[in-house]
Amino acid sequence: MLRTLWVWIGIPLIMIGIASAIVIYSVNNPPDTIVARMLTYERIFRVIREHMGLLLVSMIGATIVGVAGGIMLSRPSLYRIGRVMETLVNIGQTVPSLAVLALFYTILGLGFRVAVFALFLYSILPILRNTFAGIDGVEHSIIEAARGMGMRPLRVLTKIELPIAFPIIVAGLRTAIVINVGAATLATFIGGGGLGDLIVTGLSVHRDMIIVNGAVIAAITAILLDYLIGKAEERVVRWS
């Protein structure tokens, strides 16, 4: 019990605490007027809000589309397309995130929405692939046993295939989140805002304190999310 509390609340709080301490110290002790002007609570909250907006909208969308798409492609009628998709996704994932954002900028222009859309599409890839691969990996004999005992196809999907594929789907989510948080800090280059804003501002005015604030918050967000989903992952596979 104490351990659970520590794992799920203690460690995350410590991480958030470290980030907060750095932010509070920096805002209250600006070395010069430029930092004082550019590093305010208001600004920091704004970029955090934007950052979370980028993450949440794109991840929720990507999860829904990726999981639904993976399920559909794993059905026998679309299975061949699914295999082609796997190859395409592998190539797609090789394309660097900056290139993806840049290309979307040339197509759709600047802005938060463009960034979200690019992140959304980019994050679909691992989720889609893992959902498909997870369901595809369920042993045929297990499905045959379920059907042979009289389970309807929908029941086989929800009771057998999805639960068995679940750990792999979660692993895909974890990959997507890590990629997504990384790419979200690049959104600033195409006017998408977020924590990248702070870093870029800091770099352009040569103020390390601003840079470090942006980097610390972005890094801790990423580490925290990865940590939490990793812990969740450990819990879902109690049967293997």
Place this chain on the structure above:
Amino acid sequence: MDQLLGMAFDVFRAAGNGIESIAQAGDRGIIAHTIDYISRRSDLILELMLEHLWLVVLTLIIAVTISVTVGIIISYYESFAQTVLGICQVLMVIPSMAMLAFMVPLFGIGFTTGVVALVLYSLLPVVRNTYTGIRELDPAIVEAAKGMGMTERRILFKIKIPLARPVIMAGVRTAAVMMIGIAAIAAYVGAGGLGELIFSGISRGHQPMIIAGAIGVSIIAIAFDYLFYYGEKRFSVEGSTREGN
């Protein structure tokens, strides 16, 4: 939740508008301009490409040397291994912009910053694969080698590393592809390479330049991925025929 839905809706509408606008601008559009740009500035693009490759290859060599060594060391010290792998995992999870940003106060703007950040990034895939590649060898093989009187040193170089090589190479492949993408971002902190085209293209609103940069980086990444893929295949085929004879 409403807000989220609203946002999502906006995003899709914007995407729709955007696609419409390409369709309209498509007549004598951006593709022709890009081809035009690439042919005019092929010397610059080639130079940046070489710079990009140089950054990646140099860091890859440094990173692989460090990572394989670390991987081998932790394969002997189990208690140590999980901590090291945990640290590597954290390093890789840090967003690349943040990592580069951390390096700037330490190493200033320039090539070195890029190299250091890239090395830190590529630790995890290679260290982890070296470690698991060695740990997951059939213990009977190592036992047999010991039984025949091989020294630990020889077992490492003659048995463990050759057998773990495919797994290690898979890690190097992951690291290399990742590095190409991050090297593009490192252009922002002065490390050079094709990323420069993307960044200056964005700041000038010069679309052909952005496209040339983005596509160039993607091609290098895909090419590396395939190179390693075929390399792995070739190596393993070679290995098996040698065993066969």
Place this chain on the structure above:
Amino acid sequence: MIKLEGLTKVFKGHNIPAVKDLNLEVNEGDVCVLVGPSGCGKTTTMKMINRLYEPTGGKIYIRDEDVLQMDPIKLRLDIGYVIQEIGLFPHMTIYENIATVPNEKQWPKDQVKEKVDNVMSLVGLDPDVFKNRYPSALSGGQRQRVGVARAMVSDPSIMLMDEPFGAVDPITRARLQNEFLRIQERMDKTIVFVTHDIDEAIKMSDTIAVMKEGQLVQHATPSDLLSAPADEFVSNLVGRNRSIKRLHLIRISEILEDVDRAPAIKDDTKEEEVKKRLDESDLRTVIVVDRDNKLKGVVGVNDLKRKTGEVAGDYYQEVSDTVTDDATLNDALSVMLEIGEGYVAVVNEDEKYQGTITLGDLLNVVREES
């Protein structure tokens, strides 16, 4: 009970049918064993019966009802199915695995629980120990028990069992077979049982259907199959050409001490003890001797049911023939075929009981020798 008429299956992209014009009838309460080499179409036949595969041609009737006109889901819920690869659900506990069909049928919770506990005990798995385990924590033999329990939990009158004891070592397999036969004695289900092992076929079956390249070669009782194989293929399968001659060469006394099972009972044995001994016996019969160890006869399960007195001596059946311990194994086989039983009692010159030889023993010998 189950009738297959001209059943044929051609898989897409194959020109040779996997099952061709198969006619087979299985009577109620019988165990029909499909036997034949790997790839001869046993699994395919079975999967057509519960419509996992749709037949290309032919008819299937269960209780004179056309299976191909039935709702496949309903059909499958009422047929117990043990798949060749066991196919336990790795993410469900043993309890949840076994409760699959009752849950699909939406039985009330407490009834499910009671049934699962019952059936687990029946197949020899202590519910308290195994209920909450996951399949990965079970041995091969335990998994196969779960597979069987899962198929019979809702008391289907028909079971399809595809090499249900295939994935375990010979000793465990023999134990599972015996337990299964004991269960079947009580349940009296109609069973189609697939195996590629002729020993198992002989042991488990009321009738044996020998298949070859998708076709039925012979359908007969085990003893008929042994005494009159329809063709070369069947006789090879039962091993005559290579090995039966060897039976002439071996004397019963040579193998008797290796095969001796639970010894005979005295004619003054009480019902309790007789029942216990019957349960322990592979043969489901037990030999009765007198005080001087002279053979008197045999008691089977039915004899016990219709018993006419208190002790075994009151209701045993006389045996029609015996062999002496200096006879050959071939003699023993002949006697078995003559009296139509899968075993024969062995006596010495003084009519003293020495032990019992079964068809399975003979086959084991033949196998070891060849």
